[in-house]
Amino acid sequence: MSTARFLPKSLQPTDEQLAIQTATANTLVVEANAGAAKTTTLALRIAESWQRGIAPDRMLGLTYTEPAVQALRAALKKLGMPAPVVQRLRIETFEAFCANVLRGLEGPGVLQLESAEALKPQVWEAILGVEEHPGPHRDALQLPARGDHGAVEAFLRESLQLKGTMQLALDEEHEGPMTPERALALDRDYTLLRIYAQYENVVRRGGHPDRPVFRGPFDATYDLARLIHAGEPVEGTPGWPTELRVLVVDEMHDLNQAMFFVLCELLDTNRACYFCGAGDHDQVIHQVAGADVRFMQDELALRTHHRSVTRLPLSASFRFGSALASKAGRFARKRYASASAHETRVRLGHYDDADECVEQVLQAATEWRESEGERRMSEFAVLLRHPHQSVLLENKLLEADLAYATRGFESYLLRPEILLVRGLLAVATDNFASIDSPDTRKRIVEAFVFFCDVRIVADDQPEQSQDRLVQEAVNAVVEDPGILRLFFENQVLKNADPYVRRRLSAAVEAARKAPADTLLQDFLQALDIPALAASVFVEQPRRREALGHVEGLTRLAAGHRSAAAFFQMLNQSELRQQQRKASEHLVLGSIEAAKGLEYDQVLLPWLERGLLPATGAAERDEANLFYVGMTRARRCLTLLAHRERPSPYLAQLK
Ligand SMILES: Nc1ncnc2c1ncn2[C@@H]1O[C@H](COP(=O)(O)OP(=O)(O)OP(=O)(O)O)[C@@H](O)[C@H]1O
Numbered sequence: 001m002s003t004a005r006f007l008p009k010s011l012q013p014t015d016e017q018l019a020i021q022t023a024t025a026n027t028l029v030v031e032a033n034a035g036a037a038k039t040t041t042l043a044l045r046i047a048e049s050w051q052r053g054i055a056p057d058r059m060l061g062l063t064y065t066e067p068a069v070q071a072l073r074a075a076l077k078k079l080g081m082p083a084p085v086v087q088r089l090r091i092e093t094f095e096a097f098c099a100n101v102l103r104g105l106e107g108p109g110v111l112q113l114e115s116a117e118a119l120k121p122q123v124w125e126a127i128l129g130v131e132e133h134p135g136p137h138r139d140a141l142q143l144p145a146r147g148d149h150g151a152v153e154a155f156l157r158e159s160l161q162l163k164g165t166m167q168l169a170l171d172e173e174h175e176g177p178m179t180p181e182r183a184l185a186l187d188r189d190y191t192l193l194r195i196y197a198q199y200e201n202v203v204r205r206g207g208h209p210d211r212p213v214f215r216g217p218f219d220a221t222y223d224l225a226r227l228i229h230a231g232e233p234v235e236g237t238p239g240w241p242t243e244l245r246v247l248v249v250d251e252m253h254d255l256n257q258a259m260f261f262v263l264c265e266l267l268d269t270n271r272a273c274y275f276c277g278a279g280d281h282d283q284v285i286h287q288v289a290g291a292d293v294r295f296m297q298d299e300l301a302l303r304t305h306h307r308s309v310t311r312l313p314l315s316a317s318f319r320f321g322s323a324l325a326s327k328a329g330r331f332a333r334k335r336y337a338s339a340s341a342h343e344t345r346v347r348l349g350h351y352d353d354a355d356e357c358v359e360q361v362l363q364a365a366t367e368w369r370e371s372e373g374e375r376r377m378s379e380f381a382v383l384l385r386h387p388h389q390s391v392l393l394e395n396k397l398l399e400a401d402l403a404y405a406t407r408g409f410e411s412y413l414l415r416p417e418i419l420l421v422r423g424l425l426a427v428a429t430d431n432f433a434s435i436d437s438p439d440t441r442k443r444i445v446e447a448f449v450f451f452c453d454v455r456i457v458a459d460d461q462p463e464q465s466q467d468r469l470v471q472e473a474v475n476a477v478v479e480d481p482g483i484l485r486l487f488f489e490n491q492v493l494k495n496a497d498p499y500v501r502r503r504l505s506a507a508v509e510a511a512r513k514a515p516a517d518t519l520l521q522d523f524l525q526a527l528d529i530p531a532l533a534a535s536v537f538v539e540q541p542r543r544r545e546a547l548g549h550v551e552g553l554t555r556l557a558a559g560h561r562s563a564a565a566f567f568q569m570l571n572q573s574e575l576r577q578q579q580r581k582a583s584e585h586l587v588l589g590s591i592e593a594a595k596g597l598e599y600d601q602v603l604l605p606w607l608e609r610g611l612l613p614a615t616g617a618a619e620r621d622e623a624n625l626f627y628v629g630m631t632r633a634r635r636c637l638t639l640l641a642h643r644e645r646p647s648p649y650l651a652q653l654k
Pocket residue numbers: 011012013014017032033034035036037038039040041075078280317318319595596597598631
């Protein structure tokens with residue numbers, strides 16, 4: 001075991017950082033501003049432990065999001081920890097950690113359903129279950145009408161919060177069936193709680209006694225937290241660490257009750273473990289999932305009686321200079337010092353309409369390319385509050401041949417509604433093979449499956465499951481693009497709902513015949529995207545988004561001679577983008593996905609009333625999102641605000 005301190009390669013730790021790196025207290029919490037080196041200092045603590053001889057498999061790093069996992073790994077490498085050692089470290093999101101532990105308990109085989117669309121049938125099964133067995137309080141039930149997508153959306157949102165806060169599990173005195181009185185006491189809707197009980201107890205857990213049939217987003221953390229809360233032993237389960245010496249948690253401000261149960265159990269079952277958590281209460285952006293800053297504050301000391309919590313500061317930002325630090329401080333109403341050796345410019349631009357906003361982003365990107373060169377494009381980030389805001393921007397970037405990579409959302413050209421359009425154009429022009437990327441081809445065929453509810457009739461394989469048959473058919477078309485038309489005619493059209501069949505055929509016909517100038521309009525009118533979107537997407541914003549994507553595509557298509565020419569242009573620009581190196585792509589990302597990350601130049605466009613803060617969204621989350629966005633910049637932050645309707649946040653920056 002070495003007694004020498006770990007000396008980082010790339011930076012000189014401050015005294016505050018050294019105090020955390022080498023602290024002997026077993027429970028440390030660091031609450032500090034954005035950019036004040038929380039992730040770096042957690043990495044220093046890990047590196048110090050490694051230097052002192054603690055094996056990587058005795059350490060664990062947990063975060064809320066995947067980008068934060070990557071940021072912690074990147075910080076370790078930047079400090080000079082050897083890549084193979086970093087590789088061996090277990091650094092995961094809470095959800096991935098819990099899913100791993102549960103796999104050890106239950107074995108494999110629990111279906112993972114990620115999207116609201118994939119969970120829709122299960123939610124309806126629960127609603128119908130309550131309808132069939134309304135119970136003694138039938139009059140208090142207000143069940144949604146069939147096909148009411150808004151109900152599924154509301155249910156999923158509320159259940160995320162019920163699970164994050166573990167409100168029902170903690171309400172232990174009240175065992176037994178849900179009543180309107182109990183719902184009132186919980187300040188929740190009675191119908192919703194009945195559907196929730198049916199969904200959780202019957203639909204999700206009705207099959208196998210030891211494991212649920214499926215899990216949605218965040219369910220692994222919730223399921224494990226429930227087991228822990230019920231006193232089930234998790235220690236001894238493969239995947240549950242028992243000899244941990246170091247546990248670090250980044251983004252600690254986003255802990256919710258379920259994650260907190262898991263964290264406390266880790267500390268209880270690993271008493272010799274040194275814990276260090278870091279967070280910033282102004283970066284809580286997951287209140288909808290029950291995130292609560294008290295888990296980083298009083299609650300930790302209350303719950304972990306065998307530990308005494310030491311709090312250490314990191315007082316200044318290294319990421320940006322004093323101009324931005326003072327604005328961030330004004331916005332968050334807190335002291336904000338900068339220890340950065342470089343200055344940071346803060347610029348404010350105005351626009352009157354979306355086109356002007358996009359034009360300014362393009363101009364900034366072009367200037368950056370000219371001054372910094374292609375190789376530094378990945379240091380230029382445009383951060384968006386809403387993914388649909390990327391549509392016009394992507395069009396502009398494609399036209400200017402500027403490569404970009406999306407983070408936190410998919411390029412709109414790869415969203416299912418656009419893939420369906422591209423697939424139909426491929427059928428109409430009989431040219432699927434010109435899509436070079438097998439991955440894009442696969443996504444296009446899957447879009448047919450998604451929108452058209454493709455069912456494969458295979459008389460020679462009566463035992464085979466539909467999922468399997470569909471997957472095999474998809475793979476066959478991907479490998480042999482020439483058979484797309486056959487697949488479309490024999491599998492998609494033949495088995496589709498008559499309305500969908502008419503729409504698809506009419507759209508393909510329109511693409512073949514319509515004159516060039518009205519091509520996409522005629523094609524889309526025939527396809528009736530609003531009706532298709534309404535039939536498959538659960539969330540209202542998602543449906544609006546689909547229409548926005550299609551409108552964006554229509555604008556992009558303007559000026560192309562024919563369907564074939566437009567189709568070729570899309571494929572060619574996709575190919576060109578793929579051929580560029582990662583460093584040559586500018587970043588087009590959601591603010592949420594940029595949490596924990598930093599870029600030399602950050603642009604925040606669409607600072608407009610109603611968009612940021614978004615109408616109807618949780619106020620605190622919105623303000624924190626703006627704070628997270630503005631604090632990602634190292635050398636330059638550009639804010640683009642609507643001239644007439646600027647975001648009220650700008651006034652707070654003064
Ligand atoms: N002692 C130091 N000297 C110079 N630069 C440093 C030092 N410590 C950290 N940095 C740099 O400061 C920047 C911000 O650090 P880091 O990402 O760790 O901050 P953070 O508090 O985790 O930010 P956020 O709250 O946004 O996640 C990084 O570029 C990091 O390399």
